[in-house]
Amino acid sequence: MSFARRGDDVRAELGALASQVHPVFMMPPLASSAFGALLAGTVAPAPLVLHAFAAFFAVYTAHLKDGYVDFYVRDEDDDHPMTETGCRRAILLATLGFAGVTVAIGSLVGLVAAVLTVPMWLLGFLHAPQFDTHPVTTTLGYPLGIGLAILGGYAAQTGQIAVRPLAFSLVFLVILAGVKIVDDSQDYAYDRSIGKRTVAVALGQTRARRLAYALFYAGGTLVVIFSVSSIFPAAASLAVVAFAAVVLFADRAGATVATMLLVRGTYVFLAFLVAAVWYRPLVxxxxxxxxxxxxxxxxxxxxxxGLFALALLLRAKALVRAGVTVLALYPLAYVWDWYTLTVGVFAIRLRTGVDLFGIPIEEHLFMIVVPALVIGLHETLHGHLRPEA
Structure with a gap:
């Protein structure tokens, strides 16, 4: 069928088709689909396999279309292993494969599962040239696909959607958007030269990196909130600790090394979540x-x-400035605290019972520790954020 630009035997044709299977980008959607099925509790093998194939065909379509556009339409790539006709035929075959497994999912599980599967292919097919030139769509396309894989994997098992898979989908959307921003920063100079507006091009490399780390923080915070509210298992919070350790190392690296670390960190993050959901170690x-x-x-x-606040202030060399701010705030805080205690807004049970100037001694310390902690975090954060060149 003339898929290969070089060679016309079966081995060359299969090699050309296989060249567009990129495991680094292919494995996460398949793993996410399986994770969504795992969230359902009891896993039925047939829907699991069908949805995994749907994820495969969707991502494969994206790779085929991306390579075709970059080489034959934009003339960006130096080489491509497939012929122009072969690219189009392979896209058609991948689309037919996706349609076949989607229909099978609909027949086996129900309409909801099939409907939630379709957007994965749409994201893949429209990735290039429609979505990959705008900062928002080029950043959110792949993370949104991962979220849909989780949600669709769950729906393929249950025929419906639920709060827990939606929450996991949201977490991965937020965190992977940060990873994608760092990843795109690797091609900053080239993307800027051809007018491709990634987040790094639109905001600048420094601001883009800040946004990425803000997204990591937001995603981790969501995991903690969902764990505390029992949407996630309690042990899911350990995944945040593991990913945070990777982020700290990535923060000291350039875009290329940081991307390598963060991609592997997301695998660790997913592994911890799978263990938390499957084994529930802290139940x-x-x-x-x-x-x-x-x-x-x-x-x-x-x-x-208080020790934590002191450590932050010493590290930021802001102890004296914080002391001045705490002293300035203290009279207002004292009156506020005295009034709320007097009128019965709240009560403190586990305290020494020692009062000083009409309020518990613990409240005096509270009015020092809390502002100091806030200032310590503020100084540490903004001292770390270097101004953009």
Whole structure:
């Protein structure tokens, strides 16, 4: 069928088709589809396999179309292993394959599952040249595909959608958008030269990196919130710790190395989430009860967070500035605290019972520790964010 530009035997034709299977980009959608099925609890093999094939055909279509556009339409690539006609025929075959498994999903599971599968192919087919030239669509296309793979994998098992797969889809959309921003920064100079508006081109490399790390922070925060509210298993929060460790190393690296670290970090992140969902290691484990400290409980928490605030201020060399701000704020905080305690807005049970100037001594410390912690975080964050050149 003349798929290959070089050679006309079966081996050359198959090699040309196989050249557009990129495992680094292909494996995450397949794993996400399986993860969505895992969220359903009981996994039926047939829908699992069908949806995984749908994800494969969708991503394969994207790779075929992207290579075709970059070489034959934009003349950006130096070489391509497939003929122009072969690219078009392969896209058609991949589309037919996707349509076949989607119909099978609809017949086996239901209309909802089939409808949630279709957007994966649309994202793949429209990636180039429609979506890959605008900062928003070029950044969110692949992350949105991963989110749809999770949601569709779940629907292929249950025939419906639910809050938990939606929440996981949102988390991966946010975090992978950050990874995509860093990834696109590798081609900043080239993209800028051809007028391709990635986030790095639109915002500049420094601001783009800041946005990426803000998205990592937002995604991690969502995991913690969903874990505390029992949408995710409690152990899911451990995935945030693992990914945060990778982010810290990536922060010190250039775009290429950072991308390598972050991509692998997302695999670790997913592995922790799979373990949390499948094994639920912290189910039944009670929260640590620091109430055993009795009347010294409140003081103990202030001591711990006070040390944290002190460490941040010392690192940022902002101890004196913070002291001036805390002193300026103190009279207002004191009156506010005294009034709310007097009228009964709140009560403190686990305290020493020692009062000073009409309020518990713990509240005096609170009015020092909390502003100091806020200032310490502010100074550390903004001291780290270097001005853009």
């Amino acid at each position: 039944g484990v009670p929260l640590p009860d620091i109430g055993v400290l009795g009347p010294f409980t409140y003081l103990a928490t202030e001591f711990v967070f």
